[in-house]
Amino acid sequence: IVTRKFDPTADIVIKRLASLGEGVKRINSDEFPVNIEFTGVMNNEEVDFEFSAGTRSVRATELKSAWFRQPFDFKLSDEIKGNSIIRFTEVESLHSMIGFLSSLDCFWLNRPDLAIQGSYKLVQLRVASQVGLTIPSTMVTNSPARAKEFIGEKWSDFIPKCITSA
Numbered sequence: 001i002v003t004r005k006f007d008p009t010a011d012i013v014i015k016r017l018a019s020l021g022e023g024v025k026r027i028n029s030d031e032f033p034v035n036i037e038f039t040g041v042m043n044n045e046e047v048d049f050e051f052s053a054g055t056r057s058v059r060a061t062e063l064k065s066a067w068f069r070q071p072f073d074f075k076l077s078d079e080i081k082g083n084s085i086i087r088f089t090e091v092e093s094l095h096s097m098i099g100f101l102s103s104l105d106c107f108w109l110n111r112p113d114l115a116i117q118g119s120y121k122l123v124q125l126r127v128a129s130q131v132g133l134t135i136p137s138t139m140v141t142n143s144p145a146r147a148k149e150f151i152g153e154k155w156s157d158f159i160p161k162c163i164t165s166a
Helices: 008-019 083-102 112-118 121-130 144-151
Strands: 037-042 047-053 056-059 065-067 107-109
Touching (some): 083 112, 112 121
Parallel strands (some): 065 107
Antiparallel strands (some): 047 056
16 A cells, blocks of 8 residues: 555555455555665566565565555655755656556556546546546636636636646
8 A cells, every 4th residue: 555654544444454364565655765765676587676664665576456545745855955956856756656656567446657647637628528528618728818818707607726636
């Protein structure tokens, strides 16, 4: 289960699975990369990845199924300074985590690469239209003039939305 330290839903599921005798591994993304080590080995004979924290570890070859619960919220070292270095470290951490998770050959509940792709509002609207759902007239713009023109006099029918869920 990929989640965060605070996730009561995951805690309940883990407890239930344990009561059924199922082994459960948990990766808290808000402990990565400072408190969780990542190692990947790839060559013609072997593809294996491992996340480890102290005595706990998760290896790709051990997993039968996986559940992506929470988006990534990485914990960076206080020693990392400067916006460009912080951004570089966040991007490397994201790609390490997504690469590991997306390479797993197992049953997925919310495969992260597809969950991330599905989080894009414009993709959601396109897919909704393709499958025959009615979508409201929509505009995405950073131009106040174009937005005002699109809305016209229909302020009461206008619903502004962010592109992200942040």
